[in-house]
Structures are given as structure tokens and as C-alpha cells.
Amino acid sequence: MSRDVAVIGIGLSRWGELWESSLRDIFVEAAQSAIDDAGVDKIDSMYIGNMTAGIFTGQEHLAALMADYLGVTPIPAARVESACASGGLAVKMGYMDVALGLSDVVLVGGVEKMTDVGTDEATYALATAADQDYEVYHGITFPGLYAMMARSHMLKYGTTREQLAEVAVKNHYHGSMNPLAQYPQKITLEQVMNSVMIADPLRILDCSPITDGAAAIILCPLDLAKKISKKPPVRIKGFGHATASIALHNRSDLTSLPATAKAAQLAYKMAETSPEKIDLCEVHDCFTIAEICVIEELGFAARGKGGDATASGATRLGGKIPVNVSGGLKSKGHPVGATGVAQIVEIVTQLRGEGGARQVENARTGLSQNMGGSGGSTLVHILEVV
Amino acid sequence: MSRDVAVIGIGLSRWGELWESSLRDIFVEAAQSAIDDAGVDKIDSMYIGNMTAGIFTGQEHLAALMADYLGVTPIPAARVESACASGGLAVKMGYMDVALGLSDVVLVGGVEKMTDVGTDEATYALATAADQDYEVYHGITFPGLYAMMARSHMLKYGTTREQLAEVAVKNHYHGSMNPLAQYPQKITLEQVMNSVMIADPLRILDCSPITDGAAAIILCPLDLAKKISKKPPVRIKGFGHATASIALHNRSDLTSLPATAKAAQLAYKMAETSPEKIDLCEVHDCFTIAEICVIEELGFAARGKGGDATASGATRLGGKIPVNVSGGLKSKGHPVGATGVAQIVEIVTQLRGEGGARQVENARTGLSQNMGGSGGSTLVHILEVV
Numbered sequence: 179m180s181r182d183v184a185v186i187g188i189g190l191s192r193w194g195e196l197w198e199s200s201l202r203d204i205f206v207e208a209a210q211s212a213i214d215d216a217g218v219d220k221i222d223s224m225y226i227g228n229m230t231a232g233i234f235t236g237q238e239h240l241a242a243l244m245a246d247y248l249g250v251t252p253i254p255a256a257r258v259e260s261a262c263a264s265g266g267l268a269v270k271m272g273y274m275d276v277a278l279g280l281s282d283v284v285l286v287g288g289v290e291k292m293t294d295v296g297t298d299e300a301t302y303a304l305a306t307a308a309d310q311d312y313e314v315y316h317g318i319t320f321p322g323l324y325a326m327m328a329r330s331h332m333l334k335y336g337t338t339r340e341q342l343a344e345v346a347v348k349n350h351y352h353g354s355m356n357p358l359a360q361y362p363q364k365i366t367l368e369q370v371m372n373s374v375m376i377a378d379p380l381r382i383l384d385c386s387p388i389t390d391g392a393a394a395i396i397l398c399p400l401d402l403a404k405k406i407s408k409k410p411p412v413r414i415k416g417f418g419h420a421t422a423s424i425a426l427h428n429r430s431d432l433t434s435l436p437a438t439a440k441a442a443q444l445a446y447k448m449a450e451t452s453p454e455k456i457d458l459c460e461v462h463d464c465f466t467i468a469e470i471c472v473i474e475e476l477g478f479a480a481r482g483k484g485g486d487a488t489a490s491g492a493t494r495l496g497g498k499i500p501v502n503v504s505g506g507l508k509s510k511g512h513p514v515g516a517t518g519v520a521q522i523v524e525i526v527t528q529l530r531g532e533g534g535a536r537q538v539e540n541a542r543t544g545l546s547q548n549m550g551g552s553g554g555s556t557l558v559h560i561l562e563v564v
Numbered sequence: 565m566s567r568d569v570a571v572i573g574i575g576l577s578r579w580g581e582l583w584e585s586s587l588r589d590i591f592v593e594a595a596q597s598a599i600d601d602a603g604v605d606k607i608d609s610m611y612i613g614n615m616t617a618g619i620f621t622g623q624e625h626l627a628a629l630m631a632d633y634l635g636v637t638p639i640p641a642a643r644v645e646s647a648c649a650s651g652g653l654a655v656k657m658g659y660m661d662v663a664l665g666l667s668d669v670v671l672v673g674g675v676e677k678m679t680d681v682g683t684d685e686a687t688y689a690l691a692t693a694a695d696q697d698y699e700v701y702h703g704i705t706f707p708g709l710y711a712m713m714a715r716s717h718m719l720k721y722g723t724t725r726e727q728l729a730e731v732a733v734k735n736h737y738h739g740s741m742n743p744l745a746q747y748p749q750k751i752t753l754e755q756v757m758n759s760v761m762i763a764d765p766l767r768i769l770d771c772s773p774i775t776d777g778a779a780a781i782i783l784c785p786l787d788l789a790k791k792i793s794k795k796p797p798v799r800i801k802g803f804g805h806a807t808a809s810i811a812l813h814n815r816s817d818l819t820s821l822p823a824t825a826k827a828a829q830l831a832y833k834m835a836e837t838s839p840e841k842i843d844l845c846e847v848h849d850c851f852t853i854a855e856i857c858v859i860e861e862l863g864f865a866a867r868g869k870g871g872d873a874t875a876s877g878a879t880r881l882g883g884k885i886p887v888n889v890s891g892g893l894k895s896k897g898h899p900v901g902a903t904g905v906a907q908i909v910e911i912v913t914q915l916r917g918e919g920g921a922r923q924v925e926n927a928r929t930g931l932s933q934n935m936g937g938s939g940g941s942t943l944v945h946i947l948e949v950v
Contacts, residue, residue: 180664180665200697202697229624230618230624232616232618232619232689232692233618233619235696236688236691236692236696236700236701237692237695237696237697238615238616238645238647238692238693239645239646239647239692239693239694239810239936239937239940239941240645241645241646241807241941242646242647242807242808242809242810242823242936242937242940242941243695243810243940245807246807246808246809246810246811246814246940251806251807251808251809251822251823252806252807252808252822252823252826253806253807254805254806254807255646255807255941256644256646256653256656256657256805257644257645257646258642258643258644258645259624259625259626259627259643259644259645260625260627260628260641260642260643261624261625261628267642270642271642271657271660274657274660274661274664274666275660277664278566278660278663278664279566280660302622303618305622306618306622306623306624306625307624307625308625309623309629310621310622310623311586311588311623314622315622419640419642420637420638420639420640421627421628421631421632421637421638421639421640421641422628422632422637422638423628423632423637424625424628424629424632425632428632436637436638437628437637437638440638550625550628551625551628554625554628554629554632555625555627555628555641
């Protein structure tokens with residue numbers, strides 16, 4: 179009934195502390211790059227993932243603003259938000275639009291401008307992804323929430339402080355091969371273990387950074403992609419979208435991420451595939467513990483064994499299932515609204531064979547997992563090169 | 565190819581200054597009311613229109629929060645934003661979801677909690693719908709933007725100060741018959757003309773109020789609606805969605821609303837109808853001048869004659885095309901993210917024949933027009949009772 183959907187263009191802005199560029203500059207940089215990559219001369223509609231430009235820059239109404247600045251009004255444009263999963267949500271909306279036949283060529287972008295405010299303001303802005311009334315008001319912020327998840331995982335499964343650090347070491351190693359990474363420096367286990375304490379047991383090198391950046395992709399029907407795309411089209415084979423309590427105290431088990439488990443189940447079913455058939459994945463490593471919990475929920479490690487799997491090298495480039503070969507949120511950067519779209523950009527790069535030094539060999543199928551808050555919402559996408 | 569979509573449930577929370585209720589309380593009140601009205605025992609996915617809870621209440625990530633508080637996790641839930649057109653945008657997203665066959669029963673809601681902050685903060689929060697860098701930073705807020713549109717209309721077409729006031733008088737007359745209106749008081753032309761000046765020529769009684777409130781509707785495939793609905797299903801026959809520059813200085817003519825014109829054209833085409841076949845409409849009268857400009861763009865008044873049409877009584881209950889029989893934003897209230905959904909609630913109420921004292925006779929087809937900012941984005945929906 180519905181149309182198959184493919185990605186035919188990808189683009190990223192520079193990522194980092196872009197004090198000389200505005201929110202709209204960054205978005206247009208990524209969007210134009212994706213349009214150029216796709217080789218299309220018009221787009222029919224647009225979706226933008228953004229978490230909280232209202233707080234960061236005093237600007238809501240991004241969809242019309244960006245459509246205007248990109249020069250594509252009066253096309254329909256929508257901003258969607260699901261905290262740090264806003265980008266993944268935008269991809270789902272773009273998929274729906276093309277699959278339904280409303281639009282042929284859809285631009286899906288994500289953007290966040292986070293470094294024009296002080297650290298306390300950024301921490302406040304990000305905390306709006308948690309439960310304001312029952313969590314944030316009482317003083318907790320995200321490092322504290324993920325620290326509780328880490329402590330629970332250590333207590334319940336014997337996960338070690340070193341295993342948390344291994345996630346960071348791996349992702350910075352991957353990021354060292356990504357020219358666009360915000361922090362492409364390789365780091366050692368000792369550096370992570372001795373870095374500044376943020377929320378015990380999480381140290382500064384367990385945490386993803388604050389980033390200005392944007393990402394964009396171009397979607398179209400697979401049939402059209404086969405006709406017009408100069409590069410191998412990448413089909414979106416399946417997706418899953420699910421929610422859970424955004425307040426951590428409402429979860430029966432702090433080591434599980436029920437929205438990720440549900441979204442993965444839906445995505446595997448829709449794509450008619452399973453974890454062992456996935457060649458690489460990009461997951462939401464906002465903190466090192468997050469990657470450990472996520473790979474368990476996705477079926478890439480047994481329950482409680484995410485730390486062991488990481489330490490064993492299974493999730494490293496060349497391992498059984500390379501995780502975050504882009505560098506992940508940890509090394510590549512985490513402009514929150516852009517992250518879910520940037521994950522798709524990396525998957526498509528790899529499936530096209532354009533990964534350069536960090537290319538995963540024989541990559542045919544990739545998975546992205548993007549989550550909001552402490553896991554209250556999750557989007558999973560599964561892509562396959564045609 | 566796609567499925568026809570119908571509205572089978574509608575609900576509103578109380579509207580007003582609800583200092584004893586939180587953002588989530590208000591949303592759930594409307595959502596539960598719509599679920600009860602539809603008589604469904606489960607929903608498959610959810611879309612929420614909200615403009616800026618991040619600034620008003622420090623809470624983003626509303627979709628998962630509300631899904632949890634409503635007790636419907638792990639269903640997919642998304643928040644969408646297009647300033648004051650966020651509600652209308654949510655309706656479009658829900659339509660896409662059902663039409664594509666992803667979900668059978670979709671809850672579309674809108675919510676805004678605006679009165680827990682001071683007036684200066686509310687004015688700042690609302691101004692984020694305008695261009696922050698080129699408009700707001702330099703000091704202008706929405707009454708000033710719409711005042712410029714009013715002055716232009718007066719200069720270009722001879723629209724009078726009294727004609728602006730007639731919009732407010734009419735909408736408060738309509739609102740006096742709506743038990744849920746925030747300001748159900750009838751007002752006179754003299755009261756409007758002598759009310760406090762806000763931004764010349766607009767006075768306080770030309771402006772819609774600050775409101776806490778929520779609205780919700782239940783969508784499902786038309787075929788399913790015919791089977792399960794105890795009330796007459798109302799089909800969404802067409803919609804249009806378009807954008808324009810959000811900065812007023814980028815428009816060649818301050819009296820026109822190009823996004824509304826384009827969205828209306830698309831909606832009429834999709835619904836295979838035209839203005840003369842519409843029995844009633846709900847439009848975005850955030851300021852009196854807005855209604856005058858909008859009814860011209862929708863084809864209910866000739867260009868430049870929106871003021872004359874209003875003064876003639878054509879847009880009054882009993883007139884040729886009743887506009888805002890709910891009371892409109894002006895009298896019913898304007899919780900920005902909820903407004904676009906509440907417009908659909910009123911249209912469905914009328915098409916079901918449940919309008920009570922304000923019922924439009926023989927209403928079969930209704931149109932809603934919801935816009936963001938000074939017109940940078942617009943959603944138009946056309947509905948017909950089955």
C-alpha cells in the first residue's frame with residue numbers, strides 16, 4: 179500500500195563551538211550539503227528535529243524560519259521534538275510523508291545551537307528533557323540520572339568502572355578517524371579513569387559534549403531513487419518508535435530501557451531482520467553507561483553483559499558488531515536535535531562505502547538508535563543499501 | 565491508496581487561568597475527555613501540539629511525559645511545533661499516521677500552560693514565534709507586528725478602526741454562547757474603541773488573551789469510524805500546510821498572508837470544494853486584524869473587503885459564512901499549542917449538531933485555519949460530516 183522510502187542525500191554542518199555562526203546558518207549549511215549530495219533541484223516538504231532552541235536562542239517556529247532561510251517557502255515545514263530523540267523523530271515523520279505519497283522529495287534535518295549560553299543555562303536547557311515537576315525541580319540533572327543507572331548496572335551485573343571507560347576509549351578511537359568529529363582526540367583508559375568527577379561514578383570523559391551542529395538527509399520513494407540517484411540508494415527498511423516514563427523513579431529497573439527494547443522489536447519486525455544480521459550501528463551514547471544499556475536492549479549483548487562486550491572489542495571497528503564508528507555522541511559531538519539525523523548520515527556513509535579509515539567492511543545493513551532524556555522516548559531505524 | 569480519516573472523539577479541558585492545575589493535568593483532562601467521547605478503549609499513537617512549554621514551564625519532551633501520565637506508554641508519541649499553528653500541525657501528523665495505516669486510533673492533542681509566569685515572560689515566550697535575530701532582539705513583540713499589518717490594511721484598503729472592533733464584538737457575542745469560553749462577556753463597539761491602547765491602532769480588546777488550556781481529538785480510518793462511532797463521524801476531507809517568511813519585513817505586502825493563501829488553495833483542491841460550499845469556519849483571530857486578513861485569503865471576502873464583510877454581519881452567526889462561532893481565540897481563549905486542535909473540536913461539535921445556542925443551521929462542511937507567528941506557517945483543514 180505505501181511506498182518504499184530511500185535516503186539519497188546526506189549532509190553535515192561543521193560541529194563544535196561555532197560562535198561565528200547562527201542557528202539558521204548551521205542548519206542551512208547541512209541542508210544545502212544534503213541537497214547537493216542528492217543532486218535534486220527542489221524539495222517538496224521539510225521536517226526539522228530540534229530540542230530546545232526556544233531556551234537556547236529564544237527562537238521557536240524553526241520550520242518556517244528555516245524554510246525561508248533555505249529559500250524553499252511556501253513548502254510545508256514542521257519542527258518536531260522528543261528531547262534528544264528529536265532528530266530520529268524527524269526521520270520517522272519524513273518517512274511517513276514520502277511513504278504516504280504526500281511528497282516526493284523530503285528534507286529531514288536536525289539542528290541545535292548550544293554554546294551561546296553559559297554552562298549552567300545549558301544544563302538547565304537539557305534538563306527540560308527530564309520530568310520538571312518530579313525530577314529537575316528537586317535538583318537533579320542528566321549526569322546524575324545516568325550515574326544512578328550506572329550504579330544500578332554495576333550493582334546488579336558487576337559492570338566495572340573500567341568497562342564504562344572502555345566505551346569512551348573506543349568511541350574516541352573511532353572519532354579519531356572522523357574528520358568532522360568535535361573531539362577527534364584518542365584517549366586512554368587512564369585518562370578517563372582520572373578525569374574530573376561529574377556525578378559518581380561518571381567522570382567528564384564519560385559524558386558527551388555540548389555542541390553546535392546540524393545534519394540533514396534527503397528522502398524520496400525508492401523507485402525514484404533508483405532513477406535519479408548517482409550514489410547507491412539506501413532504503414529505510416524499518417523503524418520503531420516507543421515511549422516510557424521520562425522520570426527514572428517510575429521504572430521498575432534502572433538498568434533497562436523499555437522504550438529502546440520496544441522500538442527495536444518494532445524495527446526488527448518491520449525490517450524482517452534480527453540483531454545478528456546488522457553490520458553496524460550508531461547508538462545514543464550520551465553517557466558511557468547509556469551505550470552499555472542500549473546494546474543490551476538492541477540484542478547486541480546479553481542482558482548485563484554490555485560492559486563485557488565492550489571490553490572484549492566486539493563493538494569496536496573490526497569487531498563482531500561495530501558500534502558508533504562515527505565516534506558517537508561522545509567524540510563526534512551531540513547537538514541534541516541533530517544527533518538522530520547525524521546517525522542516519524553515518525549509516526548511509528558506511529553503506530555507500532564512503533567511510534574512509536573507519537569504513538566497516540562489507541556493510542550492507544545498519545541500525546540507528548536515538549533516545550530522549552533518560553530513555554523516555556526512542557527511535558530505531560534500520561537501513562539497507564540497495 | 566491511502567485511507568480516509570475521520571474524527572470520532574473530541575475533548576477540551578477547562579480554559580482560563582488554571583493556577584491549581586499543571587501542564588500535564590490539563591492535557592490529560594482534554595485527552596481523557598476525547599477518549600471518553602470516542603468510546604475507544606485504547607489508542608495506538610499520539611501527537612501533541614505545543615509551542616513553548618520549555619520556556620513557560622521548563623518542560624520539553626512532552627510526548628513521552630504525556631503518554632506516561634495518560635497511562636498509554638509504550639505507544640509512539642510525538643510533539644510537534646509551529647508556533648501558534650502547533651495544534652493544526654499535530655492534526656496533520658495524526659492524519660498522516662492513520663492514512664498511511666501505521667495506526668488505527670490516534671490521539672491528537674494540543675496544550676499550553678501560559679499563566680504561571682509574569683506578563684513580561686509570557687510576552688518574551690510568545691515572541692519566540694517571530695524572528696529572534698531580526699525582529700524580537702530589536703524590541704518588537706506580536707501586538708506591534710499585527711499593528712503594522714492593521715495600519716497597512718487601513719492605509720491600502722480604507723479599513724476603519726471601527727471595523728477592527730466589529731471582529732471583537734462579534735466573537736465575544738459568539739463566545740457568550742460557549743460555556744467553555746475564557747471571556748464569555750459580550751462587549752460593545754464603544755468598549756473596544758475605548759479600551760487601553762497596546763500598539764496603535766490595536767487596543768487590549770483587539771488582542772486574544774493568555775490562556776491555560778488543552779484540546780484533543782481522536783482520529784481513525786473512516787471505515788472503522790462508521791462501525792464503532794455512536795456519533796456521526798466527521799471526515800477530514802482535505803488539508804493544506806504552507807510556510808512564508810516569519811519576519812514581516814520580508815513580505816512584499818503587509819496585508820497579505822501568503823502561507824494562508826497557499827494552504828487554503830491546497831486544502832480546497834484536496835477536498836474538491838470551494839469557499840462558497842463551506843458552512844462555517846474557525847480562523848486564527850489572535851488579533852482583530854488577523855481575522856480580517858484571513859477571511860480575505862480564504863476567499864470569504866474580497867481582497868481588502870474583510871472589514872466591510874465583518875461590519876455587514878456576513879461572518880456573524882446567521883450570516884452568509886459564520887466565522888468563529890466558538891468565540892474564536894479572542895473570547896474562547898488562546899492556549900497557543902491547543903488552539904489548532906480546539907478549532908477542530910468546534911467544527912466537529914457544529915457538524916454533529918451539538919452547538920447549542922451557537923449552532924450553525926444545516927452545517928455539513930467546516931473549515932479551520934490555524935497560523936503561527938505573524939503568518940509564517942499555516943494549516944487549513946476542511947471537514948465534512950458523514
